[in-house]
Amino acid sequence: FTCQDCKVRGGRLEAHHIKSFAVIVRENGISSLEDALKCNELWDESNGKTMCIVCHKSTDNYGHKALHPNLSNLMGI
Numbered sequence: 836f837t838c839q840d841c842k843v844r845g846g847r848l849e850a851h852h853i854k855s856f857a858v859i860v861r862e863n864g865i866s867s868l869e870d871a872l873k874c875n876e877l878w879d880e881s882n883g884k885t886m887c888i889v890c891h892k893s894t895d896n897y898g899h900k901a902l903h904p905n906l907s908n909l910m911g912i
Contacts, residue, residue: 838887840890841889849886849891851885853883859876859877
């Protein structure tokens, strides 16, 4: 119940993938549920942490930033 960055307790928390979920899918060529189930990196719990919305939006890979950094800059996210 605590943001792992700012340490605020309670409120709405989100799951943050330290290495972007989309990047893991792309790098491992995941195109089916079967592929996903076989990919250990996709299920690695050490690749995640809980964050409040404000801290989560400030990460380098929030939304589509990891895959489309130029688009993210234009959209202001």
